[in-house]
Amino acid sequence: MTKRFFVTSCLTVSLVAPSIAAAVTSGVGLKASTLGAGIEYEAQFNEYLGLRAGLNYFQFDSTLSVGDIEYDTDVTLQSLGGLVDWYPFGSVFRVTGGLMYNGNEGDIRATPDSPVIIGSTTYQPEEVGTLSSSVDFNSFAPYAGIGWSSNRETSQGLSVNFDVGILFQGSPNINNYQASGSITGDPSFQEDVNQEVAKLEDDLDSYKYYPVIAFTLLYRF
Numbered sequence: 104m105t106k107r108f109f110v111t112s113c114l115t116v117s118l119v120a121p122s123i124a125a126a127v128t129s130g131v132g133l134k135a136s137t138l139g140a141g142i143e144y145e146a147q148f149n150e151y152l153g154l155r156a157g158l159n160y161f162q163f164d165s166t167l168s169v170g171d172i173e174y175d176t177d178v179t180l181q182s183l184g185g186l187v188d189w190y191p192f193g194s195v196f197r198v199t200g201g202l203m204y205n206g207n208e209g210d211i212r213a214t215p216d217s218p219v220i221i222g223s224t225t226y227q228p229e230e231v232g233t234l235s236s237s238v239d240f241n242s243f244a245p246y247a248g249i250g251w252s253s254n255r256e257t258s259q260g261l262s263v264n265f266d267v268g269i270l271f272q273g274s275p276n277i278n279n280y281q282a283s284g285s286i287t288g289d290p291s292f293q294e295d296v297n298q299e300v301a302k303l304e305d306d307l308d309s310y311k312y313y314p315v316i317a318f319t320l321l322y323r324f
Contacts, residue, residue: 228284265318
């Protein structure tokens with residue numbers, strides 16, 4: 104996933120760069136958002152139309168409780184997007200739409216130290232061993248939002264940008280859910296695992312609409 108993300112990043116920058124060069128004004132900024140830390144390029148063609156390209160990345164650890172199982176999670180946020188900004192009043196307010204290459208993903212694992220219910224059956228810790236899986240979403244995700252950009256009347260200098268929107272990344276994909284314990288090969292256990300996967304999908308389904316809040320400090324040149 105990371106290699107594919109890097110290649111997509113290089114291709115996007117090469118496609119967007121000529122548009123930025125042809126813009127009336129352009130700029131580069133540092134971003135902090137719910138998609139991670141990032142950089143952003145901006146091209147303003149006139150008072151009504153702009154184009155942005157940005158790269159976001161962040162990693163963190165968390166926990167996820169599903170039923171009586173608590174999973175340790177390693178989350179990676181990584182996305183690369185191209186956005187079109189429309190300023191309907193020719194001022195600071197904008198409406199934004201675009202498409203992002205979405206590499207948001209996570210690894211989950213749990214090693215129970217007491218009996219746990221998987222599916223509809225109670226299992227002992229030695230039967231289960233360690234539960235592990237990975238989670239990802241659609242590789243390409245539409246984005247829609249609104250925003251505000253200061254100092255649009257100036258061609259150079261610092262600007263503070265704010266965005267709020269939704270990344271439509273689709274329902275989660277639970278990949279390679281497995282256990283390392285002694286009961287792994289039991290067909291009835293596999294049926295319970297399938298039920299556990301369904302629970303995970305239901306628990307994570309709200310993330311198919313990922314909320315985006317972003318602040319950018321931009322310098323126009």
